[in-house]
Amino acid sequence: MRINLFIIVYCIIIVLSVMYATQPLQPLLAKQFDISIIKASQFTAVIMLFLAISPIVYGYVLEKVCAKKMLTYSSIILLITNIFLGMAKSYEMFLTLRICEALVVPAILTALMSILANTDKENIKFNMSIYVASTVFGGLVGRLFSGFIATNFSYEYVFYSLSAALFVSILLIQKLSFEGDAKLVKPKLNDIVTILKDKRFALVYFIMFCMFFVFGGVLNILPFRVKDISDSVNEFQISLLYLGYGMGIVVSLASKRIVGFFKNEVNTIIISISFFLFILVFLVTSNVIYLFVLLFLFCIGMFTVHTVSTGLANSMKASQKSLTSGMYLSFYYIGGATGSFLPSIIYKYFGWDIMIYCFVFILLVVLLVTYKNRELFNH
Numbered sequence: 381m382r383i384n385l386f387i388i389v390y391c392i393i394i395v396l397s398v399m400y401a402t403q404p405l406q407p408l409l410a411k412q413f414d415i416s417i418i419k420a421s422q423f424t425a426v427i428m429l430f431l432a433i434s435p436i437v438y439g440y441v442l443e444k445v446c447a448k449k450m451l452t453y454s455s456i457i458l459l460i461t462n463i464f465l466g467m468a469k470s471y472e473m474f475l476t477l478r479i480c481e482a483l484v485v486p487a488i489l490t491a492l493m494s495i496l497a498n499t500d501k502e503n504i505k506f507n508m509s510i511y512v513a514s515t516v517f518g519g520l521v522g523r524l525f526s527g528f529i530a531t532n533f534s535y536e537y538v539f540y541s542l543s544a545a546l547f548v549s550i551l552l553i554q555k556l557s558f559e560g561d562a563k564l565v566k567p568k569l570n571d572i573v574t575i576l577k578d579k580r581f582a583l584v585y586f587i588m589f590c591m592f593f594v595f596g597g598v599l600n601i602l603p604f605r606v607k608d609i610s611d612s613v614n615e616f617q618i619s620l621l622y623l624g625y626g627m628g629i630v631v632s633l634a635s636k637r638i639v640g641f642f643k644n645e646v647n648t649i650i651i652s653i654s655f656f657l658f659i660l661v662f663l664v665t666s667n668v669i670y671l672f673v674l675l676f677l678f679c680i681g682m683f684t685v686h687t688v689s690t691g692l693a694n695s696m697k698a699s700q701k702s703l704t705s706g707m708y709l710s711f712y713y714i715g716g717a718t719g720s721f722l723p724s725i726i727y728k729y730f731g732w733d734i735m736i737y738c739f740v741f742i743l744l745v746v747l748l749v750t751y752k753n754r755e756l757f758n759h
Contacts, residue, residue, distance in 0.1 A: 385510070399424075399485055401539075403622075404622065413470065422478075427482040429482070434487070458481060466536040498558070519628075520625045584708070591656070591685050604724075631680060645692045663736050
């Protein structure tokens with residue numbers, strides 16, 4: 381069992397590294413391909429968009445599929461696309477390859493989650509917290525690693541190195557002792573409407589859509605903002621700004637204590653949104669050191685809301701758990717995808733400060749709606 385857990389954690393870290401590796405490189409890639417910030421933002425947004433729609437699409441295409449086979453074939457495709465990403469010489473080619481990656485990343489994560497949930501059913505809650513912590517760690521490692529490699533070697537080597545790591549993961553997958561199927565959700569429109577009619581679910585999905593919209597927007601535009609403050613900042617220094625992302629690991633593992641401290645889940649969510657909003661206001665600073673510190677606090681607010689909301693969404697309905705959690709992820713990633721793209725338009729035409737003030741307005745609405753509906757969770 382331990383070897384299975386190690387292999388799954390390694391694979392999650394590598395896949396999330398692939399997903400977020402382009403983020404600190406976006407100003408470099410924009411320069412390399414002579415494209416705008418809006419086009420460069422698509423390299424991260426496209427994968428999030430597919431993560432949002434995949435739970436629905438895959439459920440219709442594949443009701444049952446061997447998890448290990450899906451994992452192997454999808455990882456091989458990801459390996460090949462990463463090699464070609466290092467060779468891509470045009471924006472169109474690079475984006476096409478990222479779309480190919482966007483198609484297989486959800487398949488890999490679905491297979492990994494399915495194996496993790498079914499290999500050790502007694503420790504499912506612990507395993508899911510390991511899954512969340514691994515995705516956060518992968519996102520952090522991917523950003524730091526790509527910034528370091530791009531600064532000290534060249535950006536092409538970021539993708540070649542990730543290909544080598546993916547090759548190792550393909551070898552490790554063969555050692556997984558799991559031969560079951562990944563059962564995918566085939567959602568019916570009636571079921572989705574019924575869940576959304578439950579105001580509690582509608583509220584949790586609304587909160588996470590808006591939270592990840594703002595969070596994704598800040599993190600995706602951050603490299604461009606830092607380059608505007610000082611052109612001498614290199615890719616590795618940009619990637620260090622994402623160190624605060626590691627707070628997600630601490631928060632996901634300490635979520636029970638945090639909820640206990642604030643008495644219940646709804647209080648925790650309201651206080652965390654308020655904290656997130658409070659820190660957001662100060663991001664208008666043009667001091668890179670302040671930005672670095674503020675982002676640690678910013679990530680604490682985001683990941684507290686995310687971790688507590690995940691637990692809340694999973695505990696509200698005894699049946700259809702896979703559908704409610706699939707819908708949670710869809711709203712979460714649609715927020716992330718639109719947040720990785722739309723704010724780049726605001727930033728390009730109106731600047732960083734106006735973009736932050738737009739985010740402040742969105743979060744004030746979220747806070748007001750959540751506070752007004754807090755009684756929904758007392759039943």
